Structures are given as C-alpha cells and as structure tokens.
Amino acid sequence: MKEYAGGVRALDGVDLTIGAGELVGIVGPSGSGKSTLLHIVGTLDRPTSGRVAIAGHDVARLTDRRLSALRARHIGFVFQAFHLAPGLSAVENVAEGLFYSGLPRARRRALAAGALARVGLADRMRHRPHELSGGQKQRVAIARALVGQPDLLLADEPTGALDTASGGTVMELPHALNDEGATIAVITHDTEIAQRLPRQVRIRDGRVVADSTRGKVVL
Ligand SMILES: Nc1ncnc2c1ncn2[C@@H]1O[C@H](COP(=O)(O)OP(=O)(O)O)[C@@H](O)[C@H]1O
Ligand SMILES: [Mg+2]
Structure with a gap:
C-alpha cells in the first residue's frame, strides 16, 4: 500500500x-497509480506498508545507500520526458548509465557506443539532445538504461511525448530486447501499445483489476 501525505x-x-524474462505492460488511466507503482517497484520510493523484493533483496531491510547501489546495479529507468543531460553528447549521456560501475572511462564510452548502435543510433554518437528528434532522444535514454545490463528495465510512458510513428519505432526496442532476455515493464495509458505486450497488468484506482498472460508459448 502507498499513501501519500x-x-x-x-x-x-x-x-x-514480475518474473525474469517477462515483458509486462502496466496499463491504466491517468491517476490510477501507474507511476507510483513504478517508483515503488524501482525502489525510488518505499511503500507505506507491504513488501518489495528486487532480485531476492527485501528493500525495507536496506539503507538508502545500499538501496541506491542495488538500484544502480539491477534497475534501468526510462521516463516520458527522456531526462537527458543537455550539455552531453548521445554517447556521453549513455555512458552516464555506467557512472556507478567503477569501469574506466574508455571502457564506459566503448560500451555506450555499443548500446547506441544497438538502438540504431550509431550515426548519432556525437549529437547533443537538442540535435535529436524525440524518438531518437528516447532511444538514447533506452540505451542509457540498458548499458549497465540491468535485471529489470522500467519505462514510464516512454512514448507519451512522441508521435505515433516514432512511438512505434521506440516500442520495437522493448520487444527486441525482451527477445534477447531482458525483463521489462512498460507503463502506458495507450491500450493499443499495451495490446501488443505479452502480459498486461491493468490498474485502476490503485488496484490491480486484471492480469493477463497471453501470446507467449511456455515451453
Ligand atoms: N507525490 C505525491 N503526493 C501526493 N499525491 C500524489 C503524489 N504523486 C501522485 N499522487 C496521487 O496519487 C494518485 C496516483 O498518481 P500516479 O501514480 O502518478 O498515477 P498515474 O501515473 O497512473 O497517472 C493520483 O491521485 C495522484 O494525484
Ligand atoms: Mg504516471
């Protein structure tokens, strides 16, 4: 349960x-509690009551410092508004995703370049955010979230600021990355986007009202 002041x-x-290897849509109207759920699952906020476990760690038992380390290691975030650093190039923005990795700078940059190539932006490495389209900015943000190979990728309305065409291109990434084994939760109020995801969790007024798993062959 989460109760705000x-x-x-x-x-x-x-x-x-959310099990390893899943691609889940968290769907519901505005104000239904989706972002709150993402903050709690992502350990950016703590529940008022109840338990959250990430990769086997009970979040309540961790200090803020340990929690930050857990988050940096296990969780990648993508937000509607991209949250890229305006003064940094695409490759520098992606390398920020390895800030806590302890890797040397050259290695961080090489991994960042690889992640940008993965999202189809090999030819935009040196562009600053203002030199990129909305869809490209979101692909940079996805590369930044993924470069540290998190166990879980959380995306809050990743297509919310995009037109339908670039939103469609951005949404190809979660599917492709999930095929490669990434665990992903995509929050959306767009039922069309949600319908294409193998599992949909519907939320309304802070409660889960439906949880469907379909389309995926379980071997
Ligand atoms: N920091 C906050 N303080 C107080 N109320 C909040 C806060 N954040 C969200 N809320 C309220 O909690 C409810 C759920 O919000 P939110 O999780 O942002 O929904 P969604 O992402 O589905 O639009 C809303 O009624 C909203 O007004
Ligand atoms: Mg929201």
Whole structure:
C-alpha cells in the first residue's frame, strides 16, 4: 500500500510479481497509480506498508545507500520526458548509465557506443539532445538504461511525448530486447501499445483489476 501525505491512497492491496524474462505492460488511466507503482517497484520510493523484493533483496531491510547501489546495479529507468543531460553528447549521456560501475572511462564510452548502435543510433554518437528528434532522444535514454545490463528495465510512458510513428519505432526496442532476455515493464495509458505486450497488468484506482498472460508459448 502507498499513501501519500494528504491521505491519497495511490496503491492499495497490489500483489505483483514480475518474473525474469517477462515483458509486462502496466496499463491504466491517468491517476490510477501507474507511476507510483513504478517508483515503488524501482525502489525510488518505499511503500507505506507491504513488501518489495528486487532480485531476492527485501528493500525495507536496506539503507538508502545500499538501496541506491542495488538500484544502480539491477534497475534501468526510462521516463516520458527522456531526462537527458543537455550539455552531453548521445554517447556521453549513455555512458552516464555506467557512472556507478567503477569501469574506466574508455571502457564506459566503448560500451555506450555499443548500446547506441544497438538502438540504431550509431550515426548519432556525437549529437547533443537538442540535435535529436524525440524518438531518437528516447532511444538514447533506452540505451542509457540498458548499458549497465540491468535485471529489470522500467519505462514510464516512454512514448507519451512522441508521435505515433516514432512511438512505434521506440516500442520495437522493448520487444527486441525482451527477445534477447531482458525483463521489462512498460507503463502506458495507450491500450493499443499495451495490446501488443505479452502480459498486461491493468490498474485502476490503485488496484490491480486484471492480469493477463497471453501470446507467449511456455515451453
Ligand atoms: N507525490 C505525491 N503526493 C501526493 N499525491 C500524489 C503524489 N504523486 C501522485 N499522487 C496521487 O496519487 C494518485 C496516483 O498518481 P500516479 O501514480 O502518478 O498515477 P498515474 O501515473 O497512473 O497517472 C493520483 O491521485 C495522484 O494525484
Ligand atoms: Mg504516471
């Protein structure tokens, strides 16, 4: 359960497990608690009551410092508004995703270049965010989230600021990355995008009202 100051109960009785290798859509109207859920799952915020475990670690038992380390190692974030550093080139922005890795700078840069190539931006390495389209900016943000090979990628309305065409291109990435084994949760209020995801968790008024798994062959 999550109750904000002022008494808004944004999440209530949510019981959700995301397994390794899943691609999940978290779907619901504006104000239903999707971003709150992402913050709690992503350990950016703590629940008022209830338990959150990431990669076997009980979040409540960790200090803020340990929690930051866990987050840096295990979770990648993508937000609607990209959150790229305006003064840095694409490759420098992606290398920021390895800030806590302890790797030498040259290695961070090489990995960042590889991640940018992976999202189809090999020819935009030196572009600054203002020299990129919205869809390209979001692909840089996805590369930054993935370069550290997190166990879980969380995306909050990644296509919310994009037109349909570039949103479609951006949404090809979660599918491709999931095929390669990444565990991904995509938050969206767009039912068309959600329909293409193998599992959909529907949330309304802070509660999970449906959880469907379909389309994926379980061997
Ligand atoms: N920091 C906050 N303080 C107080 N209330 C909040 C805060 N963040 C979100 N809320 C409220 O919690 C509910 C869920 O919000 P949110 O998780 O952002 O929904 P969604 O992402 O689905 O649009 C809303 O009623 C919202 O007004
Ligand atoms: Mg939201």
